[in-house]
Amino acid sequence: MKKKTIFIIVLVVLIVLSIIIWWRYYFVFGEGVKAGNLNFFVKKGYVFKTWEGRLIQEGFKTPAPGAMQSNEFEFSVTSDSIARQLELLGGRFVELRYKEYLHPLPWRGMSTYVVTEIVTTEAPSDERNTLPYSE
Numbered sequence: 001m002k003k004k005t006i007f008i009i010v011l012v013v014l015i016v017l018s019i020i021i022w023w024r025y026y027f028v029f030g031e032g033v034k035a036g037n038l039n040f041f042v043k044k045g046y047v048f049k050t051w052e053g054r055l056i057q058e059g060f061k062t063p064a065p066g067a068m069q070s071n072e073f074e075f076s077v078t079s080d081s082i083a084r085q086l087e088l089l090g091g092r093f094v095e096l097r098y099k100e101y102l103h104p105l106p107w108r109g110m111s112t113y114v115v116t117e118i119v120t121t122e123a124p125s126d127e128r129n130t131l132p133y134s135e
Helices: 002-025 080-087
Strands: 028-044 050-061 068-077 093-101 113-122
Touching (some): 028 080, 068 080, 080 113
Antiparallel strands (some): 050 068
């Protein structure tokens, strides 16, 4: 009887721990699309080399007159094919589909946001709005 009780307790503890680990690291908290200029995209890490990047989104006015506030979106990429595409898009306007997790995993990246798809890309904003220079 005692062995059966210990087995049941150990089984319940393992099930609870499994649920907690799944909830903290694998549960997708949110999904969406973010757009902005790709500021940087690098592969880095001490043990696990992961792809990390940053989008600079359009600025928002701050309470101080004449000041602008930068809105940055830092993300990780797990797919090598998406990483290869993003390496070529530095400085360009991109829309990225992502999944948000509650906590990062070392082999998934440093961010809780993991990009799953490149939705669209455009030329850098200075190329789109360039007017001929004249004096």
